[in-house]
Amino acid sequence: MNDPASARLSALPADARTILAPLVETGWRFRLWAGLLGLVTLWGAVAYYLQLRYGLGRTGLNQPEYWGIYIIDFVFFIGISHAGTLISAILRVSQAEWRRPITRSAEFITVLVLGFGAIQPIIDLGRPDRLFNVLFHAQLRSPLLWDVMSIGLYLTASTVYLYLPMLPDLALIRDSGIKAPRLYRILAAGYRDTPQQRHRLQRVIGVLAIVVIPIAVSVHTIIGWIFAMTLRPMWHSTIFGPYFVMGAIYSGIAAILIAMVLLRRFYNLGDYFRPVHFDYMGRLLLLFSLLWLYFTFAEYLTAFYGAEPAEMRTFWAKVSGPFAVPFWAMVISCFVIPVALMSRRATRTPAGTMAAGVSVVIGMWLERFNIVVPTSVNPRFELESLGHYMPSWVELSIMAGTLSGFALLYMAATKFFPIISIWEVREGREVGLREVAERIEGYLPAQAGAESQ
Amino acid sequence: MPRWGMVIDLDRCTGCGACEIACKSENNIPSTPHDQAVMGRAISWMKVLAEVEGEWPDCRVRFAPRPCMHCDNPPCVKVCPVAATYINPEGLVGQIYARCIGCRYCANACPYTVKYFNWYAPQWEESERAHLNPDVSVRPKGVIEKCTFCHHRLQLARETAAAEGRELRESDYQPACAEVCPSGAIIFGDLDNPLHRVFAARHDPRATRLMEDLGTEPKVYYLARA
Amino acid sequence: MRLDRREFLASVGGGCAGMMLATGCAPSGSGQPDPGWAPGVEVLQNSSCLICPARCGIRARVVDGRLVRIAGNPLHPLSRGGLCPRGPAAVQMLYHPERLRAPRVRATARAGAWRDITADAALELVARRLAELRSAGRPERVAALCGYCSGSMEALWRQFMLAYGSPNLVSDGYDDGTAAIATVMHAIPRNPSYDFDRARLVLSFGAPLFEAWWAPTQAFAALRPTRDSVGRPRFIQVDTRFSRTAAWSDEWIAVRPRTHAVLALGIAYVLIREELVDSDFLARHVDGYEDWTDAGGTRHEGYRAAVLRHYRTEEVSQITGVPVERIVATAKTFADSAPALVVCGSDVTYSPDGLLAGMAVHSLNVLVGSINRPGGVLYRDDPPLAPLATPQLDATARAGMAHRPLAAAAPLGAATARSLAEALVAGDAPPVDVLFLYYANPLASPDAETWAAALDRIPLVVSFTPFPDETSGLADLIVPDLLAQERWQDAPAPASHPYLTWGLTQPLVEPLAHTMDTANFLLALARRLGGSVARSLPYPDFRELLKARARGLFEARRGMPFGDAFETQHQAQMEERGWWLPGTSDFESFWRELVERGGWVDPFHDHTNPAGLSRAPNGRVQLLPARLSELLRQSGSRLAPYLFPVGARQPPGEFPLWLNVYRVSTLASGTLGLTRWLAERPTPLLDTHDEPWIEVNPATARALGLGDGDRARVISPRGQYAAAVRLSPGTAPDVVCAPYGPPHRDARAANPLQLMDRTTDPLTGLASWCTTFVRLEPA
Numbered sequence A: 001m002n003d004p005a006s007a008r009l010s011a012l013p014a015d016a017r018t019i020l021a022p023l024v025e026t027g028w029r030f031r032l033w034a035g036l037l038g039l040v041t042l043w044g045a046v047a048y049y050l051q052l053r054y055g056l057g058r059t060g061l062n063q064p065e066y067w068g069i070y071i072i073d074f075v076f077f078i079g080i081s082h083a084g085t086l087i088s089a090i091l092r093v094s095q096a097e098w099r100r101p102i103t104r105s106a107e108f109i110t111v112l113v114l115g116f117g118a119i120q121p122i123i124d125l126g127r128p129d130r131l132f133n134v135l136f137h138a139q140l141r142s143p144l145l146w147d148v149m150s151i152g153l154y155l156t157a158s159t160v161y162l163y164l165p166m167l168p169d170l171a172l173i174r175d176s177g178i179k180a181p182r183l184y185r186i187l188a189a190g191y192r193d194t195p196q197q198r199h200r201l202q203r204v205i206g207v208l209a210i211v212v213i214p215i216a217v218s219v220h221t222i223i224g225w226i227f228a229m230t231l232r233p234m235w236h237s238t239i240f241g242p243y244f245v246m247g248a249i250y251s252g253i254a255a256i257l258i259a260m261v262l263l264r265r266f267y268n269l270g271d272y273f274r275p276v277h278f279d280y281m282g283r284l285l286l287l288f289s290l291l292w293l294y295f296t297f298a299e300y301l302t303a304f305y306g307a308e309p310a311e312m313r314t315f316w317a318k319v320s321g322p323f324a325v326p327f328w329a330m331v332i333s334c335f336v337i338p339v340a341l342m343s344r345r346a347t348r349t350p351a352g353t354m355a356a357g358v359s360v361v362i363g364m365w366l367e368r369f370n371i372v373v374p375t376s377v378n379p380r381f382e383l384e385s386l387g388h389y390m391p392s393w394v395e396l397s398i399m400a401g402t403l404s405g406f407a408l409l410y411m412a413a414t415k416f417f418p419i420i421s422i423w424e425v426r427e428g429r430e431v432g433l434r435e436v437a438e439r440i441e442g443y444l445p446a447q448a449g450a451e452s453q
Numbered sequence B: 001m002p003r004w005g006m007v008i009d010l011d012r013c014t015g016c017g018a019c020e021i022a023c024k025s026e027n028n029i030p031s032t033p034h035d036q037a038v039m040g041r042a043i044s045w046m047k048v049l050a051e052v053e054g055e056w057p058d059c060r061v062r063f064a065p066r067p068c069m070h071c072d073n074p075p076c077v078k079v080c081p082v083a084a085t086y087i088n089p090e091g092l093v094g095q096i097y098a099r100c101i102g103c104r105y106c107a108n109a110c111p112y113t114v115k116y117f118n119w120y121a122p123q124w125e126e127s128e129r130a131h132l133n134p135d136v137s138v139r140p141k142g143v144i145e146k147c148t149f150c151h152h153r154l155q156l157a158r159e160t161a162a163a164e165g166r167e168l169r170e171s172d173y174q175p176a177c178a179e180v181c182p183s184g185a186i187i188f189g190d191l192d193n194p195l196h197r198v199f200a201a202r203h204d205p206r207a208t209r210l211m212e213d214l215g216t217e218p219k220v221y222y223l224a225r226a
Numbered sequence C: 001m002r003l004d005r006r007e008f009l010a011s012v013g014g015g016c017a018g019m020m021l022a023t024g025c026a027p028s029g030s031g032q033p034d035p036g037w038a039p040g041v042e043v044l045q046n047s048s049c050l051i052c053p054a055r056c057g058i059r060a061r062v063v064d065g066r067l068v069r070i071a072g073n074p075l076h077p078l079s080r081g082g083l084c085p086r087g088p089a090a091v092q093m094l095y096h097p098e099r100l101r102a103p104r105v106r107a108t109a110r111a112g113a114w115r116d117i118t119a120d121a122a123l124e125l126v127a128r129r130l131a132e133l134r135s136a137g138r139p140e141r142v143a144a145l146c147g148y149c150s151g152s153m154e155a156l157w158r159q160f161m162l163a164y165g166s167p168n169l170v171s172d173g174y175d176d177g178t179a180a181i182a183t184v185m186h187a188i189p190r191n192p193s194y195d196f197d198r199a200r201l202v203l204s205f206g207a208p209l210f211e212a213w214w215a216p217t218q219a220f221a222a223l224r225p226t227r228d229s230v231g232r233p234r235f236i237q238v239d240t241r242f243s244r245t246a247a248w249s250d251e252w253i254a255v256r257p258r259t260h261a262v263l264a265l266g267i268a269y270v271l272i273r274e275e276l277v278d279s280d281f282l283a284r285h286v287d288g289y290e291d292w293t294d295a296g297g298t299r300h301e302g303y304r305a306a307v308l309r310h311y312r313t314e315e316v317s318q319i320t321g322v323p324v325e326r327i328v329a330t331a332k333t334f335a336d337s338a339p340a341l342v343v344c345g346s347d348v349t350y351s352p353d354g355l356l357a358g359m360a361v362h363s364l365n366v367l368v369g370s371i372n373r374p375g376g377v378l379y380r381d382d383p384p385l386a387p388l389a390t391p392q393l394d395a396t397a398r399a400g401m402a403h404r405p406l407a408a409a410a411p412l413g414a415a416t417a418r419s420l421a422e423a424l425v426a427g428d429a430p431p432v433d434v435l436f437l438y439y440a441n442p443l444a445s446p447d448a449e450t451w452a453a454a455l456d457r458i459p460l461v462v463s464f465t466p467f468p469d470e471t472s473g474l475a476d477l478i479v480p481d482l483l484a485q486e487r488w489q490d491a492p493a494p495a496s497h498p499y500l501t502w503g504l505t506q507p508l509v510e511p512l513a514h515t516m517d518t519a520n521f522l523l524a525l526a527r528r529l530g531g532s533v534a535r536s537l538p539y540p541d542f543r544e545l546l547k548a549r550a551r552g553l554f555e556a557r558r559g560m561p562f563g564d565a566f567e568t569q570h571q572a573q574m575e576e577r578g579w580w581l582p583g584t585s586d587f588e589s590f591w592r593e594l595v596e597r598g599g600w601v602d603p604f605h606d607h608t609n610p611a612g613l614s615r616a617p618n619g620r621v622q623l624l625p626a627r628l629s630e631l632l633r634q635s636g637s638r639l640a641p642y643l644f645p646v647g648a649r650q651p652p653g654e655f656p657l658w659l660n661v662y663r664v665s666t667l668a669s670g671t672l673g674l675t676r677w678l679a680e681r682p683t684p685l686l687d688t689h690d691e692p693w694i695e696v697n698p699a700t701a702r703a704l705g706l707g708d709g710d711r712a713r714v715i716s717p718r719g720q721y722a723a724a725v726r727l728s729p730g731t732a733p734d735v736v737c738a739p740y741g742p743p744h745r746d747a748r749a750a751n752p753l754q755l756m757d758r759t760t761d762p763l764t765g766l767a768s769w770c771t772t773f774v775r776l777e778p779a
C-alpha cells in the first residue's frame, strides 16, 4: 500500500479516511462478486436479446395473463426506489439528526433502482422499437403516459437531489487527489465550499427536499392507478394510490436496511451505522409493517364485503385458491416476521434488521405478484376461461439480470462516491449538536428562575 | 351517422363455430402452432364461449359468441398511451397496428377480454399464405389485434354504393361472421336505423348486454335464451 | 345477376399486406403495402361444398386466381347462405402442403419408393391392366370401393363397372339405417326427409342434428328467422352423450346406452294410454296397430297391445334411467306440439338390433300421423335428371356381371366395406386383381386389420385420394383426384332435405396438381378401353355428362334454378296451384343459369301424393311388416319387433365402462384434420387443440386417479387407444366417450374405432357402435 493514492488517503482526517477508503482500495472479494454479478447481468442481456429477436412469445405470458414478471418487477423496483429520496427527504425536512450517515446510501439506491425499474415496462413492450410513439402520439388520457411523466420527473429530481448534496464531498475528493483528478474536477463543478456556497447549497437542498416528496408520492400513486384505472377485479380500487405509496416506502426502508448492513460489514462502517440507526430504522419498519397490515386488511375487507362475484373469484384465488401459497407467504414475510423481529429492541440489531429487511423485500415482491397475476388469470368475464402463468426462463433470467445489474452498479457507485456524506456527518458534529440542544430547549417550558419579568 | 352494432340471438346460436372460422378466413388470422395454442395464445377475434352447467344427466350449456363489443364508452381506448386503439365517429373501435407499442394495457382494460396479442410474428403455413385476404392487412409481431366489425367491408360497401349512385343498404355491409352463421343468430346493422333488423332486435325484451353495469355501453347485444 | 362480375378492388383498410404475403413476399414487420402492388381481379362464383353429405351452396371469392374465401350461397335452398365451420375452412385444404401434386406409382414392389408419373401414364397403366383382364374374360376381378359418393359420381361408377363387367362395386358411404326402416315399414327404400321448417317440435333420438348428421345446415336453417315467422321448432334430444346437439337442444334427455327404443315405446305407451294418438290416421293408413287375425285364422298381437303389455312407464323409467314424469311430460309435449316429428339417428340403428330399435323410434311418427304431412317426415324422389346413356354390355360384360358380387349385402342393407374386406381375405387366392379406392380410407375404419390383409393380397391397388391417407400407404398407384374447388361435380342435397335440390360444383381455380379428377379419369379410361365400355360413357368430359343430365331438369316442367327467398316462395305457390312457367326458353341459357346460381330446386312437395306415405301394395304403413317377420324367421333370430329384453344391461366386470365413440363433426372424415383452423379448435365445448381426447365423468376419473389433461389408455378386449383425459360433467359415470377424428400425433392410424367389437345388425349389415366395453388406465 505504498502507491501515491493510498498515501494521500492516509493523509486525510480519520472520518474521510474511513469513508473514502473504498474509492481507493479494492479487495478480491469485491472483484469476485463483481465478476459473478457481471456474468448474471450478461446472461439477462442475452435473454433479452432472444426476446427482442423472436418476440414476447419467449415469455410465459398469454391471454388473459397479459402482464407478468416484468410488470411485477417494475412495480417492485420503483417501490424500492422510494427508499432513498423520499425517506431522506422526509428525514431531512423533519430534521431527524440520525439521518446524516444514512441518506447518501439510500439516495443511491433510488437513482439506480429507478433506472432499472423504468426499463421494465420497456422490456415488456411488444414493440420497443416504437417506444418513442409515446412522445409522437402521446395520449394524455392514458395513465401510462402520466407514469412516463412522473417517473421521468422523479428520476431527474432524485438525481439532482443525490448530486447536489454530494458536491462538498466531491470537492473534498478533488482536493485530496486520491482518485481521477480530472473526473472529480468536472464532477465537483467548481464547488469550493465557501460559506456562501455552503449556505446556498443548503437552501437549495432544503427546497429540493420539499419538492421531491410530492413527486415521489405521485410516482407510486400513478403506478397504483395504472391498475386501478382498469375495471379488472381487485385492481379497480381507490385505495391503490396510497396503498402503493405505503408499500413503496415500506420496501424502500427494508432495502436501505439491507444496504446499511452490507456496507457496514464490507466497508467497516460500524462507526457510522450504529446500533441506534438500526434501532430507529427498525422502528420505522415496524410502523410500516403495521401500516401494511392496515392497508392490506382494508383492501381485502372491502373486496370481500362487497362480494361482487368477479372480485370474489380473484379474492378466493388468492386466499384459498391456486395463489394461496404466495398470498400467505406474503402475509408472513410482510407482517409476521418483521413485526416479530422489530417489536423487540433485542432484535433491532444489524442481524435482526437484515433478516426483517430481506423478509420484507421478498414479501413486497410477492405482494406485487399477488396484485398482478391472480387478477390477470381471473378475467372479469366469467365465460372466459381462466388463465395460467408460469414465467419462462427468459423472464426469470431478465429478472436475475436486472437484480444483479442493480447490485453491480451499486457496488460500482461505492467505488466512485463516498457512500456516507462526509460533510453532513461533520456538520452534525459541528452544528447539529448545538442546534439540537437549542431545539430541545425550545420544546421545554422556560426554567422557573428565568421566568422573571 | 350510423351506429354499427350487432345482436346475437342465443336462442339460435348452436355453438357450431362457423363464425370463428369465417372471421379467421376473412381477417387473415393464422392458426396457432400446438405448443402456443395450449399456452393460451390462439387468436380468435370471434370466440364461441361455452359454459357447462349441471352434471349428468341434467346438463345445459350456455354458448356465447364473443366478438369485440365496440363499446360506445370503450375503456380500452382511454388507456392506450399512443392512441393506437381508437373509436371512430360511427362507433367502430379500431386498431392502428403500425402505431401500437405492444404494452397490452388496452387488453387488460377490456373487461370482455377480446384483445389478442401477437406473441410472435404470425407463422403462416404454406397452406395459409395462399388464401390471404388482400383487403385486410396482416399483423406484425408484438401488437394487439381484435375484431374490427370487418370495417374494410364497410369501406368497400360505401364505394360500391357510391359507384352505383345509391344509399348504403343494410345488406351491403355485413361482417363475415353474420354472413356465415347457418342459423341466422348474428344480426348486424345500424342500431339507430329503424329499417335495420338490429333496431327491432335490440329492443326485444330478451335483449341484454354483457356487464352493462360497467357503463361501457357495448354495441353488441345478446338475446337471452327463451 | 352475373356473379362472376369482374371488378377492381380498391385497396382499403390500410391493407394490401395480405396480398404481398399471398404473392410470396416476406412478411414485412410494419405492415406497409408493397409499392409494386396493384389491385387484384375479383371473381365471385357459386358452387357447392363437397365435404359432407349436406352439399351446401358456397360462394367463392377468387382474387387474381387465388381462392381467398368461401362464404355461403344465399340462394341455396338448404343452407340459405349459412355454412358449418368446415365450409369456410376448406380453403386450407386446397392449398395444403400435403396435397399430392401428381400421380405416383411404386417404383418396385409394394412399400417401395414412390415415383411421380403423368396422369396419362397412370391412365395407360390402369387401362392396360383392365384391358388384359377383360381379354382374359375376367372383368369381375376388378373391384371398387367408394366412400361417400352420391349423384352423378355414383352413377358414373355404376355405369363404368357395369359396362366393364364387374359386379364388385361397393359404395359404402353414410348409412344411418333409416332407409332400411322405410323399406320395411313404408316399402320405400330410401332415407326420409324431415320438414323442420314447419315442425313445432323435433324429437331426435340420437341423431347428431347439429353435428355430423346428413345436413347439419338443414337443422341450423330451421332456426333462421324468416321474414314472416320468428318461431322455430323446439328441439328435444334423446342422447346417451352430452353431445353438442344435446348441449344446445331445448331439452336433453339422457338415456342409458342402447335403451332409445325402450324410451320411444315408453312414450308410445303414454300416447296410447292417454289417447293422444291420431286414431284417424292409424285407422285409415296403418296396418298392425290393432290385433288382427290373418288369412290362416291365427290371431296376432298388434302394436297397441304389445306396447301396453310391455312398456309400463315405471319399468321404462328403470331401464332407460329417465324419470317417470319426464317420460310422461315428453309424450304430452310431443302430442301437443303438432306438427311434431321424430328423427332416428345412427345411435339407435348402429346396434345388433338396430333395425328393430329404429322401427320403435320411427313408430312414434306413425302414431301421431306425422308422415307425408307438413312439418312431418316425408319421402320424396330424386331430381328428374336425364339418365346416363343406355349401358351397352358386350358378352364379356354380361359374363362378368353374371358372377355373384363378392360382398354379400344384408337383406335390408347395401354391401358394406366390411363384407368386401371379408370376401377379399377369404379363400386361398385373392378374388380380385385390381381394387379402386375412391373417397375411401378403410384403414381408418374398425376393420383396419382385415383391410390391411386384404390389400396385401391384391396385385394392383389404385387410390384416388388427393392426400396421403392411411390406406394409400398400401396402394400401388395413386391418381390424386382434383379437389372440389378444381373440378366439376353435381351435389344433390341429401334425402333429409324435403325439396329436390341439385347443386353444382364447378372449378373455382386452376388445378394446383398435375393430375386428373377421378370422373374424367373414368371417362378417359372407358374411352381407352373402347368398344361397348366407351359407347356406354359417350361423354367428352364430366361437365358434358352433367350438362346432359341437366336436360332432364329442363324438360321436367317443374322446379327452377336457385332463386332468392321471394322467387322460391313464388315458385312453390305457383306449383301448388298446378302452374309452371319456364324461366328460360332454351336449354343453353337454362344451363347457364344453373351454373351461375349454383343449381336447381323444386321448392314444392306434394303432400297429397300417396307414394309419399307407403308404396306397399295396399298403400298402408306397416307397423308389423310381414317381410320383417319373414326375415327374422329365416335368420332364426329370437328378436321380434317392439320387444326388447327387459332389464338394464350391465358391463362385464373386467371392462366396467361403456365405450361411446363419436364423430367430432369438425374433424369427421379423414382429411379435415389437415385444416389447421379446425384442428386448433375442434369444439367450443372444450379447450383442446390438435390432440385426441376422451371424455370421462369427473368422479370416475378421480376414482382412477386421473386428472384433467392426464394421459390415459382405453383398453378393450380388442386393443388399446391412448388420449388425454378431459373431465366432462355431462358424461355418465360408467361411460367413456372417445371422439374419433382428431389426428394422432404419434400414429395417424390410432383410432378408437379400432377398439370396437365387430358385431353387426344382421338385418342391415350396419356395425354396432354401442356394444364395446372398456377399462381405463393411467398411461
Ligand SMILES: Nc1nc2c(c(=O)[nH]1)N[C@H]1C(S)=C(S)[C@@H](COP(=O)(O)OP(=O)(O)OC[C@H]3O[C@@H](n4cnc5c(=O)[nH]c(N)nc54)[C@H](O)[C@@H]3O)O[C@H]1N2
Binding pocket: C146, C147, C148, C172, C173, C174, C438, C439, C440, C441, C442, C444, C445, C446, C464, C465, C466, C467, C468, C469, C470, C481, C482, C483, C484, C518, C663, C667, C668, C669, C670, C671, C740, C741, C742, C751, C753
Ligand atoms: N379418424 C377417423 N376415422 C374414421 C372416421 C372418422 O370420422 N375419423 N369415420 C369412420 C366412418 S363412420 C366411416 S363411414 C369411415 C369413412 O371412411 P371413408 O369412406 O374412407 O371416408 P373418409 O375417410 O372420409 O374419406 C376417404 C378418403 O377420401 C379422400 N378424399 C378426400 N377428398 C377427396 C376428393 O376430393 N376426391 C377423392 N377422390 N378422394 C378424396 C381422403 O383422402 C380420405 O382419406 O371412416 C371411419 N373412420
Ligand SMILES: Nc1nc2c(c(=O)[nH]1)N[C@H]1C(S)=C(S)[C@@H](COP(=O)(O)OP(=O)(O)OC[C@H]3O[C@@H](n4cnc5c(=O)[nH]c(N)nc54)[C@H](O)[C@@H]3O)O[C@H]1N2
Binding pocket: C051, C052, C053, C086, C173, C174, C175, C206, C208, C211, C212, C213, C214, C240, C241, C243, C256, C257, C258, C259, C345, C346, C347, C348, C658, C659, C660, C661, C662, C663, C664, C665, C668, C669, C670, C769, C770, C771, C772
Ligand atoms: N362432415 C361430415 N359429416 C359426416 C360424414 C363425414 O365424413 N363428414 N360422414 C357421415 C358418416 S359416414 C357417418 S357414419 C356419420 C356418423 O355420424 P354420427 O351418426 O354422428 O356418428 P357418431 O357421432 O360417431 O355417432 C355415434 C353416436 O353413437 C353414440 N354412441 C356411441 N357409443 C354408444 C353406446 O354404447 N350406446 C349408445 N346408445 N350410443 C352410443 C355416441 O353418443 C354418438 O352420438 O356422419 C356422417 N356425416
Ligand code: SF4
Binding pocket: B012, B013, B014, B015, B016, B017, B018, B019, B020, B048, B065, B180, B181, B182, B183, B184, B185, B186
Ligand atoms: S355461426 Fe352462428 S350458430 Fe354458429 S356459433 Fe357462430 S353465432 Fe353460433
Ligand code: SF4
Binding pocket: B068, B069, B070, B071, B074, B075, B076, B077, B093, B109, B110, B111, B112, B113, B114, B115, B146, B216
Ligand atoms: S369490448 Fe373491449 S376491446 Fe372492444 S371496445 Fe369494448 S373495451 Fe374495447
Ligand code: SF4
Binding pocket: B079, B080, B081, B082, B083, B084, B085, B099, B100, B101, B102, B103, B104, B105, B106, B107, B143, B144
Ligand atoms: S397494446 Fe397497443 S393498442 Fe393496446 S394500449 Fe398498448 S399501444 Fe395501445
Ligand code: SF4
Binding pocket: B022, B023, B024, B026, B027, B045, B046, B067, B068, B146, B147, B148, B149, B150, B175, B176, B177, B178
Ligand atoms: S365482425 Fe368481422 S371481425 Fe368481428 S368477429 Fe365478426 S367477422 Fe370477425
Ligand code: SF4
Binding pocket: C049, C050, C051, C052, C053, C054, C055, C056, C079, C083, C084, C085, C086, C087, C088, C215, C216, C217
Ligand atoms: S354442412 Fe357439410 S356441406 Fe355444408 S358447409 Fe359444412 S361440410 Fe360443407
Ligand SMILES: [Mo]
Binding pocket: C173, C174, C175
Ligand atoms: Mo360412416
